[in-house]
Amino acid sequence: xxxxxxxxxxxxxxxxxxxxxxxxxxxxxxxxxxxxxxxxxxxxxxxxxxxxxxxxxxxxxxxxxxxxxxxxxxxxxxxxxxxxxxxxxxxxxxxxxxxxxxxxxxxxxxxxxxxxxxxxxxxxxxxxxxxxxxxxxxxxxxxxxxxxxxxxxxxxxxxxxxxxxxxxxxxxxxxxxxxxxxxxxxxxxxxxxxxxxxxxxxxxxxxxxxxxxxxxxxxxxxxxxxxxxxxxxxxxxxxxxxxxxxxxxxxxxxxxxxxxxxxxxxxxxxxxxxxxxxxxxxxxxxxxxxxxxxxxxxxxxxxxxxxxxxxxxxxxxxxxxxxxxxxxxxxxxxxx
Amino acid sequence: xxxxxxxxxxxxxxxxxxxxxxxxxxxxxxxxxxxxxxxxxxxxxxxxxxxxxxxxxxxxxxxxxxxxxxxxxxxxxxxxxxxxxxxxxxxxxxxxxxxxxxxxxxxxxxxxxxxxxxxxxxxxxxxxxxxxxxxxxxxxxxxxxxxxxxxxxxxxxxxxxxxxxxxxxxxxxxxxxxxxxxxxxxxxxxxxxxxxxxxxxxxxxxxxxxxxxxxxxxxxxxxxxxxxxxxxxxxxxxxxxxxxxxxxxxxxxxxxxxxxxxxxxxxxxxxxxxxxxxxxxxxxxxxxxxxxxxxxxxxxxxxxxxxxxxxxxxxxxxxxxxxxxxxxxxxxxxxxxxxxxxxxxxxxxxxxxxxxxxxxxxxxxxxxxxxxxxxxxxxxxxxxxxxxxxxxxxxxxxxxxxxxxxxxxxxxxxxxxxxxxxxxxxxxxxxxxxxxxxxxxxxxxxxxxxxxxxxxxxxxxxxxxxxxxxxxxxxxxxxxxxxxxxxxxxxxxxxxxxxxxxxxxxxxxxxxxxxxxxxxxxxxxxxxxxxxxxxxxxxxxxxxxxxxxxx
Numbered sequence: 001x002x003x004x005x006x007x008x009x010x011x012x013x014x015x016x017x018x019x020x021x022x023x024x025x026x027x028x029x030x031x032x033x034x035x036x037x038x039x040x041x042x043x044x045x046x047x048x049x050x051x052x053x054x055x056x057x058x059x060x061x062x063x064x065x066x067x068x069x070x071x072x073x074x075x076x077x078x079x080x081x082x083x084x085x086x087x088x089x090x091x092x093x094x095x096x097x098x099x100x101x102x103x104x105x106x107x108x109x110x111x112x113x114x115x116x117x118x119x120x121x122x123x124x125x126x127x128x129x130x131x132x133x134x135x136x137x138x139x140x141x142x143x144x145x146x147x148x149x150x151x152x153x154x155x156x157x158x159x160x161x162x163x164x165x166x167x168x169x170x171x172x173x174x175x176x177x178x179x180x181x182x183x184x185x186x187x188x189x190x191x192x193x194x195x196x197x198x199x200x201x202x203x204x205x206x207x208x209x210x211x212x213x214x215x216x217x218x219x220x221x222x223x224x225x226x227x228x229x230x231x232x233x234x235x236x237x238x239x240x241x242x243x244x245x246x247x248x249x250x251x252x253x254x255x256x257x258x259x260x261x262x263x264x265x266x267x268x269x270x271x272x273x274x275x276x277x278x279x280x281x282x283x284x285x286x287x288x289x290x291x292x293x294x295x296x297x298x299x300x301x302x303x304x305x306x307x308x309x310x311x312x313x314x315x316x317x318x319x320x321x322x323x324x325x326x327x328x329x330x331x332x333x334x335x336x
Numbered sequence: 337x338x339x340x341x342x343x344x345x346x347x348x349x350x351x352x353x354x355x356x357x358x359x360x361x362x363x364x365x366x367x368x369x370x371x372x373x374x375x376x377x378x379x380x381x382x383x384x385x386x387x388x389x390x391x392x393x394x395x396x397x398x399x400x401x402x403x404x405x406x407x408x409x410x411x412x413x414x415x416x417x418x419x420x421x422x423x424x425x426x427x428x429x430x431x432x433x434x435x436x437x438x439x440x441x442x443x444x445x446x447x448x449x450x451x452x453x454x455x456x457x458x459x460x461x462x463x464x465x466x467x468x469x470x471x472x473x474x475x476x477x478x479x480x481x482x483x484x485x486x487x488x489x490x491x492x493x494x495x496x497x498x499x500x501x502x503x504x505x506x507x508x509x510x511x512x513x514x515x516x517x518x519x520x521x522x523x524x525x526x527x528x529x530x531x532x533x534x535x536x537x538x539x540x541x542x543x544x545x546x547x548x549x550x551x552x553x554x555x556x557x558x559x560x561x562x563x564x565x566x567x568x569x570x571x572x573x574x575x576x577x578x579x580x581x582x583x584x585x586x587x588x589x590x591x592x593x594x595x596x597x598x599x600x601x602x603x604x605x606x607x608x609x610x611x612x613x614x615x616x617x618x619x620x621x622x623x624x625x626x627x628x629x630x631x632x633x634x635x636x637x638x639x640x641x642x643x644x645x646x647x648x649x650x651x652x653x654x655x656x657x658x659x660x661x662x663x664x665x666x667x668x669x670x671x672x673x674x675x676x677x678x679x680x681x682x683x684x685x686x687x688x689x690x691x692x693x694x695x696x697x698x699x700x701x702x703x704x705x706x707x708x709x710x711x712x713x714x715x716x717x718x719x720x721x722x723x724x725x726x727x728x729x730x731x732x733x734x735x736x737x738x739x740x741x742x743x744x745x746x747x748x749x750x751x752x753x754x755x756x757x758x759x760x761x762x763x764x765x766x767x768x769x770x771x772x773x774x775x776x777x778x779x780x781x782x783x784x785x786x787x788x789x790x791x792x793x794x795x796x797x798x799x800x801x802x803x804x805x806x807x808x809x810x811x812x813x814x815x816x817x818x819x820x821x822x823x824x825x826x827x828x829x830x831x832x833x834x835x836x837x838x839x840x841x842x843x844x845x846x847x848x849x850x851x852x853x854x855x856x857x858x859x860x861x862x863x864x865x866x867x868x869x870x871x872x873x874x875x876x877x878x879x880x881x882x883x884x885x886x887x
Contacts, residue, residue: 047468170578282602284576
């Protein structure tokens, strides 16, 4: 187990190195420069030259990369060109919001997706099955920004139940020691604020969770259908186990193995920041931050942000692999 | 039966969530003396000297004031912290009489020493403060700094020479050459007066430059302690979430109606509109043309218009033949069906432009040469230029952008392309994303014919004609000494009546020389909820909220 974890962590080094080169070259291959993006119509060739010179962007790309590598290895991710705040500080402000949104979206998709897939399989080829398949097809195929606009129109503009933007109402003031707003509200003992934060989470979580929900439902359904026909299930039933026990201990537990892979991958993706959802809901997470950085050609933020996101995805995948061993003892990590 | 009930438990739980949410159905109505405004982004910093973006300016103008201001709803320069001013030495020396009894929000007095402390601070900037992304407006208006740093690339030499304290309520600004446009420029947020005491206390000039060369302020002045004389003061700022201003109880003028003014950053246009409809914000700027009918038909919302202070242009680069031929440029002008484009794509919010500056600004000339759509005349001009029809031109237009002067550039291009084809041209389209690809190509002088435009910063024709044509620029590709010199003379002339005459003459010359074809001035729109009153839209993008109240 330990060997497995260490090996996976060592693998992180070449992955991140390769990724950093890719990102570094890619953003510099985009036409234009931060200077152009910063000043727009007001940029002149002189000012562009001046900014490029100050940011060292007129040096050869390998010189720039070497300097970037040296800085990054000391955990210096640089300073945002637009806000002039350290990139690491901004990650600290933005990432908790993305984590909260990811957890909410994951809860939404898992708590609804697994039961939906399970019952669809149990009622194979019934109306319930068809409806759940229909829902999952809808979830996969509808563009998130469109779903978000519709959800906001119905539940906020028409019904007035939920807010449309942000993480918390502007008129509520609580201290933010952790930047996890739910935690901050609890620490402040302010239940009104807590409920407000939860309300702000609902629509973005539903919009963001729609694709994972669809994927999880389909995988669960397929896995349960597979497992149901296994010999050991028949044996369990034959020896007279209550149907509920068979379903829970044998069918569901074995079916959850492929599902946990998918959940892990999906959560990894969620944590990398939902660019569309966060932008449409003006949600101050990693996704909306990166989107703005790309349109501003904010090199330090793009480089630092993507590197950070990559580390998160790799770690979540590692956790998923470790969780295999817990769900299914037959899998031995790092075994021969 | 039992299994079925389990399925219904899931559905039941879902229903419960919906009911719970509905039970908590919210009232978004804020207190009657609080207004939440949807901005498009966070400010960069709350120190006017270091910003050039509109969202920073929008907040800064509530906190700070300049020596002069713009009369609400116009670009006319009026007294603010200075009650009067006088030019002498042929426009090289400007003496300002200052308002007495004014205090910064930290309690320190505003006086002539404070004025000179501010000017000297700007003039003495070194290192990365000389970066145009930090001090764009200083460099535009005043040029260089006290210490010339050849590495920074900032211009050598400055319009600013010195600031002299005559007495506590009189300060004199000495310039190295005569200039009149600098007075209007003092209404820009970049030249607002900041408390010297607070700047020193909270490290306004402290910062380090990291390996990327980005200036990184280490002081907290520009983020937590901006200190001015304006009607509002900063209470708190959480990036990405909200920026809260409160009324300045010691404001020297009429106190603000609102006790709290909150700016909430919402980058997405559709999201801003939905937030307004849902009552989470009470107003927002930069309304998209396609949203105007929605807002007009909503009984709870209203639309306000800014006076036109922009210009849309079809630019022509004379370094790419045959644009160096005046007859060809005239043929382009006669070949653009500007009236149809303005009628079709501006939702009744545009007028056809006849000059490069908006009509509300002084210096606008009545009798310039005009170019009404006339394709036959275009073809005749092309033949007279000795060219074979159709004449091939490369026409650049930007994608993924909406500017006040061109809400939908692609449609503008398509209509212009069709009318130019009738006028004897063969149009080769060249599309690129606006920023930075398109702007970069145009400004580098790669585009032959292109869509372009400008929104004014302050009430001076130099901010239109001067920006484009006072100096040689790659994007226009011409060297016309007569035009360069009259625009320089007009900028520097201290007497207003003489300036007006010079700009009128310059505008006539420009429309004869035809470096481009101005085609539209538009009125950008803002949206508010019906109960918001007292907001006077300014032609420039920013204005005070002190007269605003929520009914």
